[in-house]
Amino acid sequence: MAEDISRIAAAPETVEAEIPVTASTPLLRVDGVVKTFGTVRAVDRLSLDIRSGEFFALLGPSGCGKTTLLRMLAGFETPDQGHILLDGKDIAPVPPHLRPVNMMFQNYALFPHLSARDNIAFGLKRAGMKRSEIDARVAEMVALVRLEGLEKRKPDQLSGGQRQRVALARSLARRPRVLLLDEPLAALDKKLRESTQAELMELQRRLGMTFIIVTHDQEEAMTMADRIGVMKGGYLEQVAIPRRLYEAPCSRWVAEFVGDINIFEGTPRLDQAGRIAVTTRDAGTILASASSDPPTQSQVCIAIRPEKIRLSRSGPASNRDYGHAANRLEGTVTEVNYLGGVTTYKVKLDSGTVLRASMANTARLDTDAYGASQRVVAFFAPDDCVVLER
């Protein structure tokens, strides 16, 4: 597994490299799109390719422009510059009602004066389908999202989860080329959200449809999406598969936005074994496995995820300079949080910096727990460290 990760980490860390070169054009191509509201550039020269059948997530903090991008794909906003190509045709000037794209709205936007059935049939009627075809398609959609028996109910007579399914059925009914989902699970409680995530993935795979989901919930994005685009201030900071995003973030910002991470700033150099040794002020010299291109900056960050760090009372017996324990930091445990599956620790290093570590609770009986004020050695492998140049 470590090998696997290092292979991923060794690949060039650029956004362009994420899109494999294929002969066919992508289903959806966003090309240099700019959208300005007043003086704010909500979307700034953003380019992105989405393949047919892909489950793509746009992830970012609020105000990063992800919703604006989605609204431009739906046609509710027109880009100031750039092109949006669907099947190679520019749809930027096409009004929403003429686009083969449908959207599932954040608060569902169900028509309160229409029954669940009429909500689902709404888009089909506009498409001029025959009555019998509409009935058949509605029945199919009702079965797909398991709403049997609720067709006649008005939205206010449905529960949150049922409304969510009506909204999904309504947006799927026209069989759009691309389905846009704007925070589709934000209004559901945790348990329902998890089961709905699984349903959405299953549905997307079965229908072979292209889904683009906007979310601020990284776990949701990681769980569902084939690829994730992390947005920050109107542009895509990184586009990658979930694993790569987590294990090989392209920047300090992405590393900190996605999951928990320890970051130390320092000066890099190559050691005689070809590894990158980063001399930090707070944690001494930390070794990282070399990526394909050596660092070009004189100041870099070295990052390590908490779950990659292991604690021990005396430090492992293996060779100090090589192997999985090449990096060793000594300190005192200051905080222990038992979360069930894992326990997180805060270790105050002798430099005063706090290191976060987490370890899985693999055994039910805890014979070797660390308590506060315990002296420990935190150790981790060079393979598990990421060198970030920006």
Add this chain to the structure above:
Amino acid sequence: MSSRRLFARPARFAAIAPYAWMVLFFLVPFGFVLKISLSQTVIARPPYVPLFDLTQGFAAFKAALASLSADNFRLLVSDDLYVLSYLRSLVVATASTSILLLIGYPIAYGMARLPKRWQSVAMMLVIVPFWTSFLIRIYAWINILQHDGLLNRILLALHLVSTPVAWLSTDTAMYIGIVYSYLPFMILPLYATLVKMDPALEEAAADLGSSPRQVFWLVTFPLSLPGVAAGVLLCFIPIVGEFVIPDLLAGSDSLMIGQTLWLEFFTNKDWPVASAAAVLLLALLLIPLLFYERLQRRQLEGGR
């Protein structure tokens, strides 16, 4: 003790208050009017009989009760003068309310779509005429519409007409006056409904293939119906009983029921017939009110 309990439960007192108000200022006076409408006119003070005088004893009270009759109502439904007045009132109210809806809806819709900070400005502009006395505003219209008034001078200056148009004392002038006066009552409930409508609903309709026209007729308009009903009733009911505007702006050849009522009361000094006309008018207006009440109840039930 009981009054202390009454005030110890402000919620209960608050629930009683509107009923007490209705009984004291509506039901009791209406009882007087109803009684007068069943009386006969005489030249006396007050100008009707019988009078209930409890000092005369129970027999006199019974005799007075027996002399009440529905003759005045029979007169109202048999005499063309009154029937035509009622009809004219209904026609004028229907026509003006339709015009008000046609003008008010686009204005309310536009207001609801303005950026937030401009909405309060627009709202002020709608309300600001109320700062001037209603009568003064109607007299201002007389000034504008008269023979050498502002409107005729503008039309002449633009060579749209060669001789001054007689606006005043026509139905056109009356409709201008009514529509002008009642427009805020149409706009405000419509605006209140439209502004709280989730804009995502219109986007969803467009997303699902509706042209802008379909978005309006399939989503926006049906969802604004409560506002339409409120605006229509808020205008229709008072316009039926309108007196000042037709009296000042319309001609004198046909009268609305409010004018007829005024004539009976002040010129003919026939209080009983005037009262009967008022009672009948109220009965007529109860129909749309009950309809509105039912609509509101259905909405409340639907909202649960």
